[in-house]
Amino acid sequence: MRDPDVSCRRVIVFDTTLRDGEQAPGCSMNLPEKLAVAGQLERLGVDVIEAGFAAASPGDAAAIKAVAKAVRAPAVASLARALEKDIDAAWEAVREAQRPRIHTFIATSPIHMEYKLKMGPDAVVERAASAVRYARSLCPDVEFSAEDASRSDPDFLCRVFSAAVEAGATTLNVPDTVGYAVPGEFAELVRRLRAGIRGVERAVLSVHCHNDLGLAVANSLAAIEAGAEQVECTVNGIGERAGNAALEELAMALRTRGNRLGACCGIDTTQIYPASRLVAASTGSKVQANKAIVGENAFAHEAGIHQHGILANRETYEIMTPESVGLPRNRMVLGKHSGRHAFDERVAELGLALGPEDAARIFEQFKELADKKKTVSDRDIEALVRGSARRLPESFRLERFVINSGSSITATSAVCLALRDGTREERVAVGDGPIDASFKAIDKIVGKRLVLEDFSLESVTGGKDAQGEAHVRIALDGRRYNGRGLSTDIVEASVRAYLAAINSMEAEAGGGDGTGRAS
Ligand code: KIV
Ligand code: ZN
Numbered sequence: 211m212r213d214p215d216v217s218c219r220r221v222i223v224f225d226t227t228l229r230d231g232e233q234a235p236g237c238s239m240n241l242p243e244k245l246a247v248a249g250q251l252e253r254l255g256v257d258v259i260e261a262g263f264a265a266a267s268p269g270d271a272a273a274i275k276a277v278a279k280a281v282r283a284p285a286v287a288s289l290a291r292a293l294e295k296d297i298d299a300a301w302e303a304v305r306e307a308q309r310p311r312i313h314t315f316i317a318t319s320p321i322h323m324e325y326k327l328k329m330g331p332d333a334v335v336e337r338a339a340s341a342v343r344y345a346r347s348l349c350p351d352v353e354f355s356a357e358d359a360s361r362s363d364p365d366f367l368c369r370v371f372s373a374a375v376e377a378g379a380t381t382l383n384v385p386d387t388v389g390y391a392v393p394g395e396f397a398e399l400v401r402r403l404r405a406g407i408r409g410v411e412r413a414v415l416s417v418h419c420h421n422d423l424g425l426a427v428a429n430s431l432a433a434i435e436a437g438a439e440q441v442e443c444t445v446n447g448i449g450e451r452a453g454n455a456a457l458e459e460l461a462m463a464l465r466t467r468g469n470r471l472g473a474c475c476g477i478d479t480t481q482i483y484p485a486s487r488l489v490a491a492s493t494g495s496k497v498q499a500n501k502a503i504v505g506e507n508a509f510a511h512e513a514g515i516h517q518h519g520i521l522a523n524r525e526t527y528e529i530m531t532p533e534s535v536g537l538p539r540n541r542m543v544l545g546k547h548s549g550r551h552a553f554d555e556r557v558a559e560l561g562l563a564l565g566p567e568d569a570a571r572i573f574e575q576f577k578e579l580a581d582k583k584k585t586v587s588d589r590d591i592e593a594l595v596r597g598s599a600r601r602l603p604e605s606f607r608l609e610r611f612v613i614n615s616g617s618s619i620t621a622t623s624a625v626c627l628a629l630r631d632g633t634r635e636e637r638v639a640v641g642d643g644p645i646d647a648s649f650k651a652i653d654k655i656v657g658k659r660l661v662l663e664d665f666s667l668e669s670v671t672g673g674k675d676a677q678g679e680a681h682v683r684i685a686l687d688g689r690r691y692n693g694r695g696l697s698t699d700i701v702e703a704s705v706r707a708y709l710a711a712i713n714s715m716e717a718e719a720g721g722g723d724g725t726g727r728a729s
Contacts, residue, residue: 278307292341346378368406389422416440483536
């Protein structure tokens with residue numbers, strides 16, 4: 211079902227999966243993952259990709275630069291505080307994009323101005339205007355955000371935004387930074403700003419909603435009805451705390467209820483499911499089963515009465531089709547008799563774009579797995595691709611490990627790693643179980659004081675023959691690195707995940723002294 215076509219007011223979709231999304235705990239992505247996500251965002255048809263916060267770290271700046279060079283159609287933005295050094299870093303990162311954008315912000319609520327910025331309102335207006343003016347001297351497309359706008363005085367907001375337009379801002383963004391607004395109130399704020407900002411017609415009015423009260427999408431839609439022209443969102447709604455407005459929910463609301471909302475957007479909704487799977491795989495942030503649009507159960511009908519209705523006429527209980535979000539209805543089961551063509555097709559449907567070499571290698575792994583398991587599920591394929599696609603240059607590669615463990619002995623592990631300089635090193639450690647012992651043996655080889663912040667292990671599918679997938683997050687000097695490992699042996703999956711996180715850290719540091727070890 212879809213609202214009949216309206217004379218469409220096309221809302222600009224600004225995706226911040228790679229910035230606000232990636233900023234969320236446990237959602238960090240490495241460079242290959244960010245590039246893969248950016249490619250999928252382009253296929254989705256987003257208008258703007260916020261690729262990061264260049265001043266945050268050299269790694270962030272390099273990733274934004276790489277995205278800026280890789281994508282063609284969408285504008286590429288970097289966030290920057292209202293400081294010249296941040297704006298310089300942002301410009302340096304986006305300048306090679308086809309359509310560069312600098313996104314600068316400063317907080318405008320009384321609590322933020324007093325306790326965080328320690329600045330008075332006049333100084334904030336002055337800083338906002340000078341930041342926008344400076345950004346405009348570098349880049350023709352400048353977005354200005356009034357952080358914590360929904361808890362700011364609306365008259366003061368009109369003053370700050372008027373100064374920003376005067377200084378050359380081309381987009382004015384109204385963030386509900388802490389997810390405090392409710393829909394009617396937020397719509398009223400948008401109407402008030404439209405009426406009160408001097409020169410508002412020269413800029414695009416945007417909203418950016420967080421989900422602390424579960425209202426991010428509702429608030430964004432209310433703002434669109436009130437005249438907002440750009441919405442900021444993330445795939446799967448990932449982002450700080452409870453996340454941001456979910457792109458897939460906004461896009462499907464605009465497609466299904468566009469008539470009522472008086473707006474539409476340029477998203478190719480059939481790319482939603484692949485995008486969701488890719489972001490879940492790249493960040494390790496799982497999608498809850500009952501999540502709207504992309505959850506496992508979003509199109510599942512369990513109750514008998516519903517199934518009866520669906521069989522008689524799908525529209526009895528289905529307001530949108532699975533196909534419209536890129537979820538094919540009748541999937542072929544893949545197993546050991548499946549050929550390369552069927553495999554390639556499924557990989558593409560899952561949004562897991564692979565180069566020819568990777569595709570050939572992963573197809574071999576798929577065949578090996580299919581020999582062990584009767585059927586290979588989509589989750590298995592995603593896990594295989596994940597394990598391979600996140601591969602960075604390996605400073606440490608697993609050669610072998612041997613564990614000795616049981617209910618009445620102290621676990622020991624001997625791990626042998628190949629180093630980048632071609633040498634091998636083997637160490638033995640005892641630990642609280644075989645996984646702890648293996649991590650400690652690896653620590654001895656790597657020679658750094660790594661903090662294990664998070665470790666989880668789960669089976670990719672059900673059944674005794676399931677593959678185990680481990681996720682590890684380590685920290686060193688305040689930086690965090692994720693790694694994932696896959697094997698039908700859970701200790702091996704854990705060791706591989708730990709090494710993947712270490713290799714990600716080494717890749718960011720430029721590979722240390724060339725041996726792979728700490729110097
Ligand atoms: O939530 C927020 O206020 C932000 C701004 C920096 C746009 O993310
Ligand atoms: Zn935000």
